[in-house]
Amino acid sequence: MSSNIDPRSCRVALLCGGKSNEREISLASGEGAREALETAGFPVEMIDPADKGDLKRLIDEPFDVAFLCLHGKYGEDGTMQGFLDLIDLPYTCSGVWSSALAMDKAKAKVFYERENIPTPPSMTVMKGQQVDAQAVIDAMGEKVVVKPGTEGSAIGVFIVEGAEAIEEALAKAFKIDNEVLIERYIKGREYTIAVVGNQNPEALPIIEIVPKSDFYDFESKYAVGGSQHICPADLPEDIAARMRQEAVKAHKALSCSGTSRSDFILEDNGTCWVLETNTIPGMTKTSLLPDAARAAGMSFPELCTKLIECALEKKL
Numbered sequence: 027m028s029s030n031i032d033p034r035s036c037r038v039a040l041l042c043g044g045k046s047n048e049r050e051i052s053l054a055s056g057e058g059a060r061e062a063l064e065t066a067g068f069p070v071e072m073i074d075p076a077d078k079g080d081l082k083r084l085i086d087e088p089f090d091v092a093f094l095c096l097h098g099k100y101g102e103d104g105t106m107q108g109f110l111d112l113i114d115l116p117y118t119c120s121g122v123w124s125s126a127l128a129m130d131k132a133k134a135k136v137f138y139e140r141e142n143i144p145t146p147p148s149m150t151v152m153k154g155q156q157v158d159a160q161a162v163i164d165a166m167g168e169k170v171v172v173k174p175g176t177e178g179s180a181i182g183v184f185i186v187e188g189a190e191a192i193e194e195a196l197a198k199a200f201k202i203d204n205e206v207l208i209e210r211y212i213k214g215r216e217y218t219i220a221v222v223g224n225q226n227p228e229a230l231p232i233i234e235i236v237p238k239s240d241f242y243d244f245e246s247k248y249a250v251g252g253s254q255h256i257c258p259a260d261l262p263e264d265i266a267a268r269m270r271q272e273a274v275k276a277h278k279a280l281s282c283s284g285t286s287r288s289d290f291i292l293e294d295n296g297t298c299w300v301l302e303t304n305t306i307p308g309m310t311k312t313s314l315l316p317d318a319a320r321a322a323g324m325s326f327p328e329l330c331t332k333l334i335e336c337a338l339e340k341k342l
Contacts, residue, residue, distance in 0.1 A: 107120070174202045
């Protein structure tokens with residue numbers, strides 16, 4: 027892959043760590059990206075936004091671009107993006123509004139539905155709100171997914187059945203977030219599709235995720251051997267083409283830039299559902315975006331270079 031930039035003259039501030047529940051994963055993403063960026067020839071400085079001194083470095087030092095490996099709140103939700111906009115430092119991945127929107131699962135669904143992107147029916151409840159579990163069952167079915175509305179990495183996600191189990195899952199989810207999403211459970215196989223680009227984004231090869239546990243939970247995502255990634259996924263071309271199209275539509279519906287990764291459930295009857303869109307996909311050794319890029323013939327260093335090109339393109 028040819029590049030439009032000279033890596034040697036582009037000083038990168040690689041942001042990882044932060045203050046979210048996903049700090050350790052963010053640090054691991056940062057290490058993976060650092061190695062790839064340095065292989066590509068970029069001078070890289072690691073910056074931890076949890077350190078005020080590091081934040082000051084972003085203002086004082088002559089960085090050309092920020093490479094974001096932040097996950098969860100205060101990094102993936104638009105907070106850091108707003109800071110970088112204020113100091114006029116270009117950064118990878120999506121801007122303030124798109125980042126905040128994608129992080130809020132309930133609000134993202136509104137935009138999916140507006141663009142006719144299939145997403146499981148759901149209801150949102152706020153902390154302190156009285157919830158009638160039987161009414162939930164009447165609306166969503168006996169088996170539901172309960173998850174925090176503004177967390178990532180499957181933190182606090184529960185697949186439960188019956189009124190008592192729903193009430194217990196809600197109590198646990200409200201310990202993590204003030205907003206909780208209750209979603210109809212869809213039985214099917216799990217897939218994820220990464221999209222790369224700004225104005226004309228393209229979907230990378232589809233990955234089927236085969237978790238060792240019942241679903242793609244935190245352990246399945248990040249533990250070595252926690253899940254199997256099949257890429258490209260073995261799918262009929264008509265279904266694969268439709269899913270790639272929906273991933274690009276989701277990227278555009280949330281006004282994402284640089285890259286995004288949308289998670290899907292595919293039922294046996296061929297119906298696909300978009301669950302959520304991640305605006306800063308992981309960059310660890312078990313992460314999905316680098317896997318998809320490799321299947322498309324793009325090495326990890328080439329992928330990181332492409333993301334920096336997209337970041338600098340946004341500033342033009």
